[in-house]
Amino acid sequence: MVYKRKTEEERQKEVEVLSSILEEGVMNATMNPERFKALLEMAAIFPKYSFRNVALIHNQMPKATYVASFKKFRELGRNVIKGQKSIRILAPRIANVKNDETGEEERKIIGFLSVPVFDFSQTEGKPLPLEKYKLKLDGNSNESENIIEAVKFIAEQDECHFSMSYVPGTTCGYYSPVEHRIVVSDSLSGNHKAKTAVHELVHSKVHRKNNETKEEQESVAEGAAFIVCSYFGLDTSSYSFEYIRVWSKETESILKYCEQIHEIASTLISEFETYFEMNESLEINLAIA
Structure with a gap:
């Protein structure tokens, strides 16, 4: 059966309905109590960093979540995976300095040193709280296979390399952005791979410069992924609503990004439809030949 593209009016109406479902779903989402507890435990385990170091971390690894030193991870029963590149942050250099007025020595910051740290995803070993309550989408479907193929094609048109391989951690x-490439974990279910592929595709198209806050980046990417996947028959609400709620500082945060999510989703849907139409035409021509 040849794929039939919807009219612009039909597409916009459906996207508006899905946007409303997204808004209501996120604002009414309730987090699994055990997962919430795990998030609090993770926050307590890992060190807090200054605003400057947080910026340095996310410039080097936009997906970083829980960061600590090699020594700290060893204390937690985890080892840095061989070949992982460290993230460099600044640590104060402290020395004893003589006070000119009192003549006594005082410990003061005399500069900063670049020190290596690693993200939780770069380590392996003893399970930590969040690994026990990881959000996930189960199942495989024809819809997910179609969505993944469309993402591959659209990414390639933008000269963005797409692959599925081992991704450490959660x-x-x-x-x-540096390599302009998308990587999806090969350990996920088909449905989860498809949702993640669209999520990362949004990042590749919209968040290359990383000028937005993490809340905005993640909310927009996941919101657009929900709408695109739902439009093509894959419901990701059981994952997307809670995911966005976790990243939202306030319950109504999703409302700030609605217009942006709507615009991005509409554009992507049009690109997906172009791919599906082209793919169907190619199959028909091959069959005739």
Whole structure:
């Protein structure tokens, strides 16, 4: 059966309905109590960093979540995976300095040193709280296979390399602005791979410069992924609503990004439809030949 593209009016109406479902779903989402507890435990385990170091971390690894030193991870029973590149942050250099007025020595910051740290996803070993309550989408479907193929094609048109491979830690996938490539974990279910692929595709198209806050980046990418996947028959609400709620500082935060999500989703849907139409035409021509 040849794919039939909907009219612009039909597409916009459906996207508006899905946007409303997204808004209501996120604002009414309730987090699994055990997962919420795990998030609090993770926050307590890992060190807090200054605003400057947080910026340095996310410039080097946009998907970083829980960061600590090699020594700290060893204390937690985890080892840095061989070959992982460290993230560099600044640590104060402290020395004894003589006070000119009192003549006594005082410990003062005399500069900063670049020190290596690693993200949770770069380590392996003893399970930590969040790994026990990881959000996930189960199942495989024809819809997910079609969505993944469309993402591959659209990414390639933008000269963005797409692959599925091993991704350490709890990360489902990532987009690397430096390498301009998307990687999706090959351990996920088909449905989860498709959702993650669209999520990272949004990052590749919209968040290359990383000028937005993490809340905005993640909310927009996941919101657009929900709408695109739902439009093509894959419901990701059981994952997307809670995911966005976790990243939202306030319950109504999703409302700030609605217009942006709507616009991005509409554009992507049009690109997906172009791919599906082209793919159907190619199959028909091959059959005739």
